[in-house]
Structures are given as structure tokens and as C-alpha cells.
Amino acid sequence: MAELPQVRVQEAVDSMVKSLERENIRKMQGLMFRCSASCCEDSQASMQQVHQCIERCHAPLAQAQALVTNELEKFQDRLARCTMYCNDKAKDSIDAGSKELQVKRQLDSCVTKCVDDHMHLIPTMTKKMKESLISLGK
Numbered sequence: 001m002a003e004l005p006q007v008r009v010q011e012a013v014d015s016m017v018k019s020l021e022r023e024n025i026r027k028m029q030g031l032m033f034r035c036s037a038s039c040c041e042d043s044q045a046s047m048q049q050v051h052q053c054i055e056r057c058h059a060p061l062a063q064a065q066a067l068v069t070n071e072l073e074k075f076q077d078r079l080a081r082c083t084m085y086c087n088d089k090a091k092d093s094i095d096a097g098s099k100e101l102q103v104k105r106q107l108d109s110c111v112t113k114c115v116d117d118h119m120h121l122i123p124t125m126t127k128k129m130k131e132s133l134i135s136l137g138k
Contacts, residue, residue, distance in 0.1 A: 005115035009079065012119055014055065016126045023134040025064060031137070032061045060136050067132055072124060079118045085109035 039053035040043070090107040094100070 005112050009115055009118065012122050013075070015066070016122055017072075019126070020068060020129060024130060024137065025061070025068075026060045028064055028133070029138050032057050051121035064133050066135050067136070068129060071129055074126060075118070075121065078121075079114060082118070083111055086114060118135065 035057035036054045037051050037058060042053075045053070074110055079136065089110060090103050093103045093106060098106075
């Protein structure tokens with residue numbers, strides 16, 4: 001992928017992940033640690049019961065992390081498919097005898113369009129993940 005568009009997408013995704021971590025994941029981590037600590041305070045519980053209690057405390061955070069990872073992977077896959085299409089188009093143009101500079105411009109334009117289209121998906125993806133994270137945290 002072209003250098004500048006790649007940086008734009010990376011910065012936007014990094015910003016989204018930091019926002020999710022700060023506003024949602026961190027709260028879930030706090031709840032998980034407090035919940036786990038309370039599991040350890042039950043002196044009547046067996047080692048297995050304490051372990052199961054701690055696992056129950058960890059489950060929402062693990063689900064949240066899996067959700068974010070899954071959404072980011074889907075986003076990356078879609079962007080990669082779009083840029084592969086651009087590469088295929090460029091290769092076809094070269095095979096058809098187009099000039100290299102013309103093909104490079106066509107490729108850059110195509111990749112920029114992919115990035116622009118996918119940048120527009122980020123707010124919706126963020127909203128969807130935040131809603132899912134809020135429901136997991138309840």
C-alpha cells in the first residue's frame with residue numbers, strides 16, 4: 001500500500017483503539033481485578049472454587065478483547081482485499097501495455113480511494129464496538 005494512505009489508516013485505527021481502551025476496556029479491567037480480589041477473600045472457598053470465581057471475573061474482559069481483535073481483523077482484511085484489487089488492476093494494465101508512470105498513478109489513485117472508503121467505516125465500527133463493550137461490561 002502507498003506510504004501516506006497507510007499512515008492515515010494506521011493513525012485513525014490507533015486513535016480508535018486508544019479511545020476504546022481508555023473509555024471501555026480500562027473500566028472492565030478495574031472491575032475484573034476488584035472481582036478477582038473479592039474471590040480471594042472467601043476463606044471458606046476451595047482452591048478450585050476461587051479459581052472458577054476468578055475465571056468468571058476474567059470472562060467479560062476476554063470477550064471484549066476478542067471482540068476488538070475480531071473487528072480489527074475484519075477491517076484489515078477488507079482493506080487488504082481492496083488494495084489487492086488495485087494491484088491486480090495495475091498488473092492487468094501493465095500486461096495490456098500501459099505506461100509504467102500511468103499505471104503507478106492509477107494504482108496510487110485506487111489505493112487512496114480504498115483508504116478513503118475504509119476511513120469512513122471507522123466511526124461506525126467504533127460505535128458498534130463501544131455498544132458491544134458496554135453490553136459486555138454489564
